[in-house]
């Protein structure tokens with residue numbers, strides 16, 4: 001394709017280091033679509049004849065059909081998907097194929113193809129996260145009243161409901177969706193027509209190609225157009241953030257599925273056994289989601305470091321932009337699917353959760369709050385009195401509400417038998433009805449709003 005100025009061909013090493021076809025063949029659909037938009041514009045602008053344009057467009061359809069059935073051939077001599085396609089086009093239609101590359105360069109071509117690919121990946125991630133939200137909301141609705149211990153420092157803190165806990169992940173997934181959606185708006189401009197770096201002397205119509213490819217318009221600086229990979233970084237940043245959330249959710253399931261916790265029975269379909277220990281059922285899918293998030297963060301780091309030192313405009317380093325994005329996209333899709341399945345199919349052992357909440361002195365704050373409200377004791381003093389009650393209960397191995405009234409009165413005479421109503425885990429969660437609190441009614445309210453936002457309810 002560029003042999004004119006060279007006396008000898010590339011060495012074996014050069015061919016190998018230069019070839020991006022092994023991975024950028026994933027862009028073939030985008031490459032064909034962008035070429036078709038380009039040649040249609042060239043004809044409309046009188047830059048190539050309508051006959052040649054029709055020949056080229058038909059030829060591109062034939063190449064696409066071949067790729068669809070046989071895959072994309074990998075010939076290192078043809079370097080990348082752009083030259084692979086153009087060379088096959090020439091074999092199929094002859095000399096007219098040589099007119100396709102008028103007023104364009106592989107620099108704006110790859111920038112366009114890759115943007116189109118990343119745009120789809122953003123849409124897919126957004127959709128996948130929405131499915132995860134649907135699963136979370138479904139289970140949260142089921143478990144708006146199911147009591148479990150809420151933790152800080154992984155120590156029992158206060159009782160919460162499982163529905164509330166699951167809805168926390170609904171909120172995270174919502175922020176992740178909005179990150180992908182915002183990145184999509186920012187990136188949706190067409191670099192096609194920036195040519196190698198400076199624009200072109202041909203009377204092209206960049207608005208026409210932008211519209212044909214579903215962009216909101218053309219980019220406004222040709223140098224920036226061919227050197228910008230912010231869209232890929234934006235994608236990776238959103239993917240990394242989403243994967244951190246997925247990893248945290250996976251970690252919850254791993255902890256909950258452990259025998260000492262026993263809060264959840266994982267679906268068989270998303271667990272594995274051990275080759276030596278017959279009793280084992282391992283949370284491998286969750287562990288791999290946790291592991292994959294590390295790799296996705298690595299993909300982000302990889303591209304940031306590729307880009308950080310590059311002067312304008314295109315440099316070949318940028319060819320290395322694709323593998324981390326492709327890798328992150330497939331890891332993210334798998335992770336979202338695995339966690340969606342896990343949320344939808346896990347069997348929550350609500351009796352174990354409730355028992356753990358009752359055992360862990362989770363209502364100690366409720367006792368302190370009761371002393372403040374009923375006996376007008378300053379909170380710091382109430383905290384101290386409650387601490388003594390917990391110490392006593394702990395020394396006897398019983399729950400707070402199993403302490404006889406006389407013992408409570410011996411700690412502080414202002415305590416009376418109304419306190420028992422405040423010490424149950426049910427009373428505790430029901431009382432936390434502040435906006436966004438864990439009270440079952442609050443959880444149900446948020447679930448109802450979420451169902452409307454997800455389009456699961458008819459809005460009248």
Ligand code: ARG
Pocket residue numbers: 020024079080106107110314316318319320
């Ligand atoms: N395969 C190249 C890439 O992915 C296409 C652009 C090549 N441009 C160039 N000036 N050599 O970056």
